[in-house]
Amino acid sequence: xxxxxSITVYxxxxxxxxxxxxxxxxxxxxxxVKEKTRARxxxxxxxxxxxxxALARSLSKKRTKTIGFILPDxxxxxxxxxxxxAERAALDLGxxxxxxxxxxxxEVESIYLKxxxxxxxxxxxxxxxxxxxxxxxxxxxxxxxxIMKKTPxxxxxxxxxxxxxxxxxxxxxxxxxxxxxxLLSLGHKEIALxxxxxGITSTDIKLDIFSQYVESAQIETKEEWIIESGYSIEGGxxxxxxxxxxxxxxxxxxxxxxxxxxxxxxxxKEMGLQIPQEVSIIGFDNIYLTTIVLxxxxxxxxxxxxxxxxxxxxxxxxxxxxxxxxxxxxxSELIIRESSIGLMKME
Amino acid sequence: xxxxxSITVYxxxxxxxxxxxxxxxxxxxxxxVKEKTRARxxxxxxxxxxxxxALARSLSKKRTKTIGFILPDxxxxxxxxxxxxAERAALDLGxxxxxxxxxxxxEVESIYLKxxxxxxxxxxxxxxxxxxxxxxxxxxxxxxxxIMKKTPxxxxxxxxxxxxxxxxxxxxxxxxxxxxxxLLSLGHKEIALxxxxxGITSTDIKLDIFSQYVESAQIETKEEWIIESGYSIEGGxxxxxxxxxxxxxxxxxxxxxxxxxxxxxxxxKEMGLQIPQEVSIIGFDNIYLTTIVLxxxxxxxxxxxxxxxxxxxxxxxxxxxxxxxxxxxxxSELIIRESSIGLMKME
DNA sequence: TCTCTTTATGGAACCGGCTTCATTTTATAT
DNA sequence: ATATAAAATGAAGCCGGTTCCATAAAGAGA
Numbered sequence: 001x002x003x004x005x006s007i008t009v010y011x012x013x014x015x016x017x018x019x020x021x022x023x024x025x026x027x028x029x030x031x032x033v034k035e036k037t038r039a040r041x042x043x044x045x046x047x048x049x050x051x052x053x054a055l056a057r058s059l060s061k062k063r064t065k066t067i068g069f070i071l072p073d074x075x076x077x078x079x080x081x082x083x084x085x086a087e088r089a090a091l092d093l094g095x096x097x098x099x100x101x102x103x104x105x106x107e108v109e110s111i112y113l114k115x116x117x118x119x120x121x122x123x124x125x126x127x128x129x130x131x132x133x134x135x136x137x138x139x140x141x142x143x144x145x146x147i148m149k150k151t152p153x154x155x156x157x158x159x160x161x162x163x164x165x166x167x168x169x170x171x172x173x174x175x176x177x178x179x180x181x182x183l184l185s186l187g188h189k190e191i192a193l194x195x196x197x198x199g200i201t202s203t204d205i206k207l208d209i210f211s212q213y214v215e216s217a218q219i220e221t222k223e224e225w226i227i228e229s230g231y232s233i234e235g236g237x238x239x240x241x242x243x244x245x246x247x248x249x250x251x252x253x254x255x256x257x258x259x260x261x262x263x264x265x266x267x268x269k270e271m272g273l274q275i276p277q278e279v280s281i282i283g284f285d286n287i288y289l290t291t292i293v294l295x296x297x298x299x300x301x302x303x304x305x306x307x308x309x310x311x312x313x314x315x316x317x318x319x320x321x322x323x324x325x326x327x328x329x330x331x332s333e334l335i336i337r338e339s340s341i342g343l344m345k346m347e
Numbered sequence: 348x349x350x351x352x353s354i355t356v357y358x359x360x361x362x363x364x365x366x367x368x369x370x371x372x373x374x375x376x377x378x379x380v381k382e383k384t385r386a387r388x389x390x391x392x393x394x395x396x397x398x399x400x401a402l403a404r405s406l407s408k409k410r411t412k413t414i415g416f417i418l419p420d421x422x423x424x425x426x427x428x429x430x431x432x433a434e435r436a437a438l439d440l441g442x443x444x445x446x447x448x449x450x451x452x453x454e455v456e457s458i459y460l461k462x463x464x465x466x467x468x469x470x471x472x473x474x475x476x477x478x479x480x481x482x483x484x485x486x487x488x489x490x491x492x493x494i495m496k497k498t499p500x501x502x503x504x505x506x507x508x509x510x511x512x513x514x515x516x517x518x519x520x521x522x523x524x525x526x527x528x529x530l531l532s533l534g535h536k537e538i539a540l541x542x543x544x545x546g547i548t549s550t551d552i553k554l555d556i557f558s559q560y561v562e563s564a565q566i567e568t569k570e571e572w573i574i575e576s577g578y579s580i581e582g583g584x585x586x587x588x589x590x591x592x593x594x595x596x597x598x599x600x601x602x603x604x605x606x607x608x609x610x611x612x613x614x615x616k617e618m619g620l621q622i623p624q625e626v627s628i629i630g631f632d633n634i635y636l637t638t639i640v641l642x643x644x645x646x647x648x649x650x651x652x653x654x655x656x657x658x659x660x661x662x663x664x665x666x667x668x669x670x671x672x673x674x675x676x677x678x679s680e681l682i683i684r685e686s687s688i689g690l691m692k693m694e
Numbered sequence: 695t696c697t698c699t700t701t702a703t704g705g706a707a708c709c710g711g712c713t714t715c716a717t718t719t720t721a722t723a724t
Numbered sequence: 725a726t727a728t729a730a731a732a733t734g735a736a737g738c739c740g741g742t743t744c745c746a747t748a749a750a751g752a753g754a
Contacts (some may be wrong), residue, residue, distance in 0.1 A: 005497040034732060053627060054465040054496070055411070056710035059402045060739045066445075066466075075431055075635070079421040087448050091455065096462055098413075099446040099708055101434050108438065119402040119413075131375055145398060150352040159720095174749045182724055233639060260641065269641055288422070292580060292609065294616055355740055366704040371742060378743095381702060381750095403740035405710045 007048045016044045027052060057265075058120065066313055068116035068124040070100045070109065076162060077287040078257070079127060082156060085308035086125060093316050095122070102129050109311075110143065117147055121170065123315030127156040138162075152318040154311045157203045157302075168310045168328045175300040175332030176206045179254055179282050180213055182298075184336055187343030188252035188280060189218075192225035194239045194264065195256030203228075203256060208282075210254075225250050229260065236263020244271060251343055258283035258290050261297050280340035295338035303330040354395045363391045376401060383421065388452050406429065414662055415463035417447045417456065424634040425573070426474060429503060432655035433472060440663050442469070449541040451639040473512075474503040497527050499657045499665040504649075505583030506548045515657045515675045519631075521613065522647040522679030523553045526601055526629050527560055529645070529681055533600035534690030536565075537626060539572035541586045541611065542603030550575070550603060553631075557601075572597050583610020591618060594692055595624060598690055605630035609619075612686065627687035634651050642685035 009023045016023070018037060025031045026041045033041075044050075058064040060190035072080045083099070089168055090097050098121065100112040108306035109129060116124055141162045147153065153165040157172070183191060193210050196203030206216070210226075213219040224246055238253060240263070244248060263285030268275045275281055275295060283290055286301035307330050314324050356370045363370070365388060367563060374386045381598045385626040393398075399567075412435055418426045430446070437444050445468065447459035456476060463471055471494070488509045494500065500512040504519070528537060540557050543550030557573075560566040571593055576582035587610070590596060601610035608630030615622045622628055622642060630637055633648035652675050661671050 006710095008710095010710080012478075019733060020711080022712080022732085025733090028712080029713085031733095032731065037732080051461065051465050052709050053467060053606075054462075055402050055406045055467050056739090057712075058739095059400070059741085060708080060712045062739075064402070073431070075427040076423060077422060080427060084420070084422055084448055084450075087446070091458070095444045096447070096466060099434070101431055101441070103431075103435075112443075113437070114398065115401075118398050120400060120402050169691045200481070266639065266641065287640070289636070292613065292636070294613065296501060313434055325419055353740095357740080358743095367741080368705080369703060372703090375742080378699065380701095383700080400740050403709090405709095406740080407742045512723090579721075591744075691753080 007050050008051070011048070012041065012044050012050055016041045047125065047153050051255065062120075063319060064120045064122055065095050066098065066119065066121045067095050068098045068100060068112070068119075068121040068314065069123060069127070070102060070112055070116075070129070071127045072102050072104045072129040075103050075291060081287060082127065082302075082304050082308050085304045088310040091304075091308040092241060093312065095312065095316070104129055106140070110140075113147060117151055122319050123149060123152040125154050125156060125311050125315070127158060130233070134292065135243065144189050147221075152315055154314050156307060157202065158310055166293055166311075166314050166326055166328075168307055168314070168330065169300040170307065170332050171329045172202055172205045172208055172332070175284065175302075176209050177255075178332065178334045179284065179300050180209070180219070180321075183252045183280065183282060184218060185255065185338060186252075186280065189220050190250040190252070191219050191221055192227070192250040192253045193221070193256070194227045195229050195231060195235055195242075195252055195260030197230055198228060206256060215319060221250070231257055231259055233259050233263040233266065236260035236265075237261075237267040240264045240267035240273070241271070244273065252280040252282070252340065255281060255283045258285045258287045258297060258299055261299070261339070262289055262293055265293055265295070265297065276339050276341040277306065282340050285337050290337065297339045298337045299335050301333045301335045316319065354397050358395070359391050359397055363388045366411035366648070367557065368620075370627070386569065391440060392410070392423050407455075409467075410666060411467045411469055413445060413466065413468045414442050414659065415445045415447060415459070415466075415468040417449060417459055417463075417471060417476070418474040419449050419451045419476040420447050421446065421598050421609035424636060425632050427651075428634065429651050429655050432651045433659055436656040436659040440659065442659065442663070451476055453487070458536065460490065460494060464498055468498060469497040469666050472501050472503060472520065472658050474505060477694070499662055503654060503658055504549065511673065513656055513658075513661050513671060513675075514551050515674055515677065517540065517654065517663070518651040518676045519549055519552045519679070520556055522631065522649075523556050523601075524682045525567070526631065526647050526685065527556070529603065529683070530599045530627065530629060531565060531601075533687060535597075536567050537597040537599070538566050538568055538602070539574070539590060539597040539600045540568070540603070541574045541590075541600055542576050542578060542582055542607030544577055545575060553603060568597070578604055578606055580610040580613065581604050583612075584614040585610075587611045587620070588618070591620065599627040599687065602628060602630045605632045605634045605646055608646070609636055609640055611641070612640055612644065623686050623688040629687050633682050637682075637684065644686045645684045646682050648680045648682045649693065652678050 011018045018041060021043060023041055026038045027035050029252045069083060074080050076245055087097050095126045098116060104107040148165055155165055155167045156168045170314040214221055227242060229239040245325045253264060261281055265275055283297045283299035286299045290297035290299050310328055317324060356367045360367045365384060369380060373385045374381050416430060420429050421430060434444050445463060449456040449479055471574055491510045499512045502514045506517045561568055574586040574589055576586040600611060608628055611628055612622055617656055630644045630646035633646045637644035637646050657675055664671060
């Protein structure tokens with residue numbers, strides 16, 4: 001008897017007195033096998049606890065049932081929440097996922113990209129980092145294009161100039177409007193927009209909508225109330241301090257994302273500003289942290305589940321010769337919690 | 348010219364006028380190649396943007412440069428923070444990681460285990476879930492043993508009865524003593540222990556130490572102050588409510604982990620109990636959430652970096668025929684923040 | 695210039711599956 | 725029982741690398 005750890009189809013075939021073709025057939029149910037023969041083969045497989053070597057299979061099938069997922073930082077709940085949904089969808093379809101944290105290091109990003117391609121992944125899902133900068137360096141776009149010839153790339157909530165990959169995304173414009181409309185419905189008119197970085201898709205979209213509301217006079221704002229302070233808790237923290245140094249405050253703040261909103265809440269608490277009694281605030285993304293801070297933050301929720309599942313489905317589909325649209329939008333939803341209240345109730 | 352997406356060493360060899368052996372040599376630097384020849388081969392490779400197929404390489408080398416990482420939930424910062432460190436260590440050694448979220452579903456866990464083995468990973472890192480239940484079902488232990496014959500398994504901060512895999516772990520006993528000693532040094536004596544589940548290693552260790560302190564009369568506690576309420580924020584939340592229903596309160600609470608501590612803080616805020624003025628609290632793990640709540644939570648920090656790196660190094664080493672101890676301990680550190688203050692200052 | 699090494703290179707088998715095509719076996723119809 | 729169609733199985737090559745072994749080329753010493 002051979003070393004039990006390297007049993008191959010040949011060993012199984014030998015002992016069962018059949019050919020490897022037959023073993024392969026029972027393994028994959030790829031063609032009819034007489035019941036008696038099948039039973040015999042299975043018995044031998046069980047005896048040795050046979051597990052086929054996926055490398056060999058993938059090599060010949062040219063499919064690995066593997067997906068690469070690239071994101072900047074999995075400890076960031078915004079990314080991890082999409083990731084787990086994607087992983088679940090992948091599991092259902094029999095895929096495993098190589099997770100690649102780039103930590104926003106473009107060199108690391110390139111290394112991972114290269115590795116994933118060498119490992120013959122069936123597709124790559126890209127989220128955040130360089131993948132959602134509106135403008136990107138030409139070299140990187142070129143890199144992506146070369147990969148796309150061979151491996152489908154799906155971008156989640158991102159857009160990359162000059163790269164025509166698949167994109168699944170929340171309709172952020174619509175979601176942002178939902179947030180704004182909610183504030184308006186509460187009677188707010190003097191609104192600040194906090195957070196973001198110009199040149200990043202998710203910021204640009206929101207800035208744009210905000211301007212439209214201002215132009216149509218639905219919102220009254222001031223230049224100093226639009227604070228471009230990134231995407232982090234610290235960014236929100238600093239922004240509120242900055243706001244508090246001004247002569248007059250808005251009655252409501254809409255944050256670029258939940259981290260910013262959380263930072264604002266944290267700063268408010270430290271500086272004795274009451275939320276929502278003195279200022280209402282609304283976030284974006286509905287990461288679970290919004291429920292553990294006090295007050296829990298009203299926010300806009302993505303359809304994580306659908307979004308992630310779609311990304312995975314596209315990759316699976318492409319590998320089965322299906323054809324997909326390049327762009328797919330998903331709904332968002334207003335999640336009302338405690339950080340925003342009607343203007344009347346305030347103060 | 349062939350389809351540019353499936354260039355092989357044979358194509359390179361042809362065009363460069365050498366044999367595949369030579370191409371392989373320049374690819375791996377596995378044997379000397381005359382400078383002129385090497386240059387010629389590299390030139391052709393560059394021309395076609397050649398990327399070797401890692402499947403084929405792994406098949407023949409019997410090494411995949413791939414690690415499987417199994418944990419219950421990557422959205423949980425406790426796990427994700429270790430994960431990213433492991434991923435970084437892996438990247439440095441040229442490994443990719445298959446991340447597998449089990450969501451505590453043992454069926455999913457088994458599927459992943461099977462898949463990872465079929466994909467021929469060079470090793471599996473296991474964290475949480477069934478992997479740290481002191482007692483586990485025999486079938487699962489058996490499953491693990493079969494895998495271990497072929498694939499090294501490293502457990503992080505876990506222990507599984509009857510499974511003699513590699514283990515890297517924080518010295519939780521020592522860490523917990525650090526926490527307890529700190530509270531004592533602040534003058535606390537009446538202390539509650541909140542959270543955990545008996546039968547899980549990290550709980551059992553702490554309960555044990557706590558008892559020792561009680562027996563040696565360093566701590567005065569009551570039966571009702573020891574509340575086994577799991578590992579979640581909700582668990583901490585409920586536990587504090589329970590404590591508040593009692594006739595008398597401890598002056599300090601030591602939580603099984605940071606989530607519990609955060610839940611306690613949240614409940615305290617809602618119920619008007621001042622922390623740390625009325626009760627001090629200390630957590631365990633040093634997840635980053637401890638810094639975003641108010642008051643920021645005093646806690647015990649693991650040496651994530653070292654822990655994760657060790658797990659990866661062991662797998663890499665075993666694959667290079669090195670020999671390692673089965674168990675490796677790492678230091679912890681007391682992180683003093685604002686949730687605990689001296690007994691004198693309280694009230 | 696002619697052995698004797700040393701260094702470079704090529705040929706072919708191998709890693710462990712899958713798949714096409716040919717062949718044998720079995721079932722169906724006459 | 726015989727011709728014919730259908731089902732089951734086997735043989736061999738392929739997927740794309742690596743590596744051992746043998747041969748050829750280059751360099752060293754006499």
